[in-house]
Amino acid sequence: MGLATDYEVYFVFSYTKIRVIDSFKFMQAGRAPHAPRGHLRGHLMAEKRAPKAKDSWPLEQRPGYLIRRLHQIHVALFQEKCAAFEITPLQYSLLTALAKRGTADQTTLAADIALDRTTTTGAIKRLQSRRFVDRSVAHHDRRSQICRLTSAGAALLRKMERAAQAAHSETVADLSKADRRRFVAMMRKIVLARSGSARSVNGID
Numbered sequence: 001m002g003l004a005t006d007y008e009v010y011f012v013f014s015y016t017k018i019r020v021i022d023s024f025k026f027m028q029a030g031r032a033p034h035a036p037r038g039h040l041r042g043h044l045m046a047e048k049r050a051p052k053a054k055d056s057w058p059l060e061q062r063p064g065y066l067i068r069r070l071h072q073i074h075v076a077l078f079q080e081k082c083a084a085f086e087i088t089p090l091q092y093s094l095l096t097a098l099a100k101r102g103t104a105d106q107t108t109l110a111a112d113i114a115l116d117r118t119t120t121t122g123a124i125k126r127l128q129s130r131r132f133v134d135r136s137v138a139h140h141d142r143r144s145q146i147c148r149l150t151s152a153g154a155a156l157l158r159k160m161e162r163a164a165q166a167a168h169s170e171t172v173a174d175l176s177k178a179d180r181r182r183f184v185a186m187m188r189k190i191v192l193a194r195s196g197s198a199r200s201v202n203g204i205d
Contacts, residue, residue, distance in 0.1 A: 081164070090113070
């Protein structure tokens with residue numbers, strides 16, 4: 001069965017940056033088809049000239065990414081320096097905040113270290129199971145728990161102080177003393193501005 005009309009079919013294959021065009025011509029009665037070669041060639045040249053997509057905002061220039069990486073570095077240093085005590089940075093923050101207050105309910109402690117109450121309660125329970133923290137029902141509100149540092153908890157804080165300070169110091173050890181002060185001041189400024197409360201900058205990891 002013969003072809004009713006003249007036409008030309010183009011198959012375009014892309015191998016990385018190389019484009020190969022194969023044309024198969026189907027003609028009838030010896031008439032030459034009119035192929036849109038100029039149109040295809042112009043389209044392919046335009047694609048070739050198009051600039052490659054570039055990463056205009058690399059990870060190493062993003063504040064959020066750097067803050068996350070710095071936090072990972074600090075946690076690793078804390079775990080290394082304080083491994084013997086089997087205390088996490090969060091638990092150390094709670095013990096420090098509680099030592100400063102003497103007694104406090106779980107909601108107040110959660111605000112001190114800028115964490116949600118559920119996470120704070122879980123950490124306090126783990127510290128209580130190791131007898132570093134004592135909890136009792138509040139007289140003014142039986143739904144509230146009053147926390148206090150035990151003698152064992154206070155002794156633990158004293159033993160950990162040097163190792164914990166070493167972890168914090170090593171986190172910023174690559175900065176000069178003047179840069180460390182400026183760095184801490186800038187972090188405090190951001191936290192204070194975004195939290196709306198001076199209390200949030202007192203949490204110690």
